[in-house]
Amino acid sequence: MSITKRFWTALVLSVPMLINMVLMPLHIEVPGSKWIQFGLTTVIMIVAAGPFIQSAWASAKKHHSNMDTLVAIGTATAYIYSIYAMLTNQPVYFESAAFVITFVLLGQVFEERMRSNASGAVAKLVDLQAKDAEVLRGGKVVRVPLDQVVQGDLIRVRPGQKVAVDGEIVDGSSTIDESMVTGESMPVTKHAGDKVIGATINNTGTFTFRAEKVGSDTMLAQIVELVKKAQTSHAPIQKLTDKVADVFVPIVLIIALATFLVWYVALGATLAHALIFAVAVVVIACPCALGLATPTALMVGTGRSAKMGILIKNGEVLEEVNDVRTVVFDKTGTITAGKPVVTDIVGDNQVIRVAASLEASSEHPLAEAVMAKAKAMQIEAPVATDFAAISGKGVRATVEGQEAFVGSEKLLEDYLVSDALREKMAQLQDEAKTVVFVGLGGKVIGLIAIQDAPKATSKEAMAALHKRGLKTVMLTGDNERVARAIADQVGIDDVVAGVLPGAKAEHIQRLQQDGPVAFVGDGINDAPALTTADVGIAMGSGTDIAIESGGIILVKNDLRDVDRALSLSKQTFNRIKLNLFWAFIYNVLGIPVAAGVFAGIGLTLSPELAGLAMAFISLSVVTSSVLLNRARI
Template identity: 45%
Template structure:
């Protein structure tokens, strides 16, 4: 069983280390991960050997509190909101403590330092005879500071008593030592006044040390306040996701629209979504058409067209038109709820790089206490019994040591990194995957559906003799309409896009392995491969056969169409590469990552696609069950492999790879097997994921370096190791300030990840899609479309098409001859764009 728990009372990495150690000691516990940032714990244990009460008892015995937070796989969003509310309440209380502390510290500091700095003080605080008033006033000013910050003593001495001291124990010991020294000073002053020893009174009046205790507590509280406030910003990505969930849904019941809380929506309910409304749960459209903005879920800024049979997801926004859909996933099963769960689980998991910090944290505080005691004893011996000097050094060592920075170095960066990934539509399931991704040197890409669209499109149309393009396409689409072959669907789709009517076909016959035949208006027509035409005795021109071979060499599938009297022409179809595939391959190669393409296609088709995209290595005719073996072969060569795929047959390979990335349009099986899910099915997001991983791990290493170097430099400085050379002793007040700022610096450095922006090889940025809720009312976001155009042969053709498109009001177009495409930006209907290109004498074969 895997169980999530909330843990209370943790203040530093020593705490999380003690909790982990205590829970690991429970029989039946296989694995435990404690997160200081989220105050959470995930335990994997055998239910037959251990129970949740045993685990909670172990945590309590270690000096902390624990409670179940629901099953780790179905943790409700409400638990997150409760945690956020608790954190906000704690922050408000900390702010109150800070205000009170400073309100009394300022007069305390002024009073204690006034004589030394020459500041004006009332006469009642001057002179030997007023020494007790001077000292007792300082004690009274200190008491409120001690009272509002009593948490350090309650927790610190409790952990000390249990033999598992934490940061609070260091603060409690340091400030208590200062307080006890001040109380001793009070008694010495009273003794001196009572026995007429003015020298004794003057000596101890200037050496009270009470302000140090107040300063230590106040500065530590200031640091914790800033740290807590900064930590709150690390989880903003999760909070924003949760805020996207609508609170109500309009449900059709007995023919009447009824608004109900979203929690009451059941699978099968019919839900109405009006323009501007949010989709409350996942489902399938049954009635109506609309454009739906899914940017909050997928990062895709262009709205998706939705009609009957299309899926819609919770939190997407209906931009135009109304529709009715049937609920298929509700509550914690919706896409949004799963996203929140995955981001939470990833941010609370622990990266392998954190192991060193965990080991140090387990022994850090006891070691510091030992160093502080040795420091005080050495100074006592060296100075001939100077208690003040010894106390200064010992207390400084206690309060400068910072286990917090060590504990926060990794989790804050992981939380910000996974949250940033979610903003780009990249769901990272664990910290382990995030760390492993930065080290990959080989990426394996499945071809069909990953590098390519996954469905053939008509690419070439070559009429012969007197046959026109329209006539050839009409005959081809009519013949192929009854066929179930994927290439047939591509031809029929092209005819529909060109608004070419289809003719009825009779006596349709599928000829296995060769093609099809049928009668159109009493005449027999054939469609198929070269063997079919040779069998029917239809002559083939050698030049035309060369064209067919050239198409095949280019990775396309040529189909011959003929009537009984002769050949009509050739059509070619191919599974087209996705718009960003070549750019993705180039981006990986620019990062020094080798790109391998796996496909079940024949070698010639695979070589054509691979060469066009620029991949380093092509492995063709790979059976689905052999994909995992190919990944394992690369790993056996010592390579760190990431696999990107989308289908059921990719699942074993995704699981075998060091990191598996599933594109979101793929199957649920592939997404479950993967470590990272790319929600909007854009391969460039795989590049973004790698760059984000590298940025996150670099940030973690920076945090760990500064956390370690701070303690390595700070502790010897506080102990007075450099005093013989520099003649500098570190005042405990400065030590407390340094300790406070170390944690703040680590958290602030991690927050820099929020500025992360991926880079393309040419230096261009991948823009972060603007969430729909940030668009101003009435604002029109221009649409960008790519038109595939047939018939362009030279720059003059490009000029004709460019002029035709740019003459459309509100449209800006760029035409590219190499890719036979036009990129159009503006608010124009597809039919208008197609008509403009057609009027110019060319054919639009597809719009995406």
């Protein structure tokens, strides 16, 4: 039976006992009320309290105790004593057992509802998924259910339709609303060659894309799975809470026994009154709020971050983020766009014309940049012949009967270069640009500068981290001059350049000697560093292995989300600590009152009121966690 059904069962059966309590001061007694209370409470103990008793017994067999132990012992004591009292014609306390169960279940209903609300955003994402797709098969467009779409299918998407799965546009263009997945409110313009995400909405144009990831491999499916895992994970602080509860329960039972003995033996109270004080101690000390403190905040925090396009994989990350002192960034694809473009051409159009001729058959990223520039300038390159690579320097070929070459500054050893070109080369390199030389007929005719420019948001992201008091470091395999220039543009504190892919993790370990480190990267070569760092932050555009290695994933590929992720993680962890503090204070203050320490001034707490107080503090903890949704990031 669900918690909600158990609660309503206990509540409905407790109402007659509540009515009886109201009538007692008026000296109105319902005939057979004790037997009625016995019957109602017995059903409550079997149906509503049964799982508590089963859980407590299972823990006891393993020589452990848990939160259910106190609930089970407290209510069972009140129930069994009331049976004895009923048979000996003494006052009964069946209502104490019934109300305690009702109020404990009330707290669990609040928790369950909060869990449902916290995961509601994920459920809504799943509901937003397309139900079918228009697939090109056999030369015709056929509408098929989503589960029949396979990798490699060509899918047509018209205005207003949803993108069925993840893929790449092969024909057409459009603007796409990706807010439900990435959190980005502005529509994104897409052309042939651009990636599209399943469940996003096509706004204007019609396009055809090739399915690359289907089923559980889509970004949406992975987001749902990651958030589910995060919400059910345990932060290390939760393990401490569990250990405290394991010790706390036996101590409470000892205090309850001592309370009974002091009242019954030392102070001469009746058996019933001494027992009621002891039961109140057991009930009010039930550490339900302690148990709620961590998971509720964890669920709300990770749920909210998912809405913002920030995926936090587990609770451990939240705790590690709290101590981070240094944030290390990979350069290419993380700080920079990861796509080199031609920024400067020194010389006339002949420079790009010759370069495009030689680079036409190359797959190097710099060659792609040259070809893209030639296409943009509408320059048609002649066909090159006798193509040959110059080891470590560049390429050589014959263009329109003349020897032509394109390469790095190492080519300067073989050709004459004017002082003006050398000066321009140094200037461009100081601007973090890679310079290639273009030659024709035995002499250098010009330069082409290519740069992987910083993302527009990189500088703002670094400023936000500095405001937080964090040190920023760039860790890259690029040369020192280019790396320094990029670092100066975006405002990074320190640079470690010329690092081989396999050595990145070693540099992270060195930086960790000065305190916990977060690493932000996107490539396969970043995976060891992401794993070695105290907190690994993977860009959503990165490789699968990098994403798998990261503890936090930035779906929108926006570096400003690094600061947002750190902020949200810290706020979530601080809310966990706040919840634990109030839950602990509640127990510390409540036990003396329940034990009757202040009975002399008329301040006492019956078991049913103790149960109500326990439900109230549980509700307070849940409310505190839910308020994370309104915290400023």
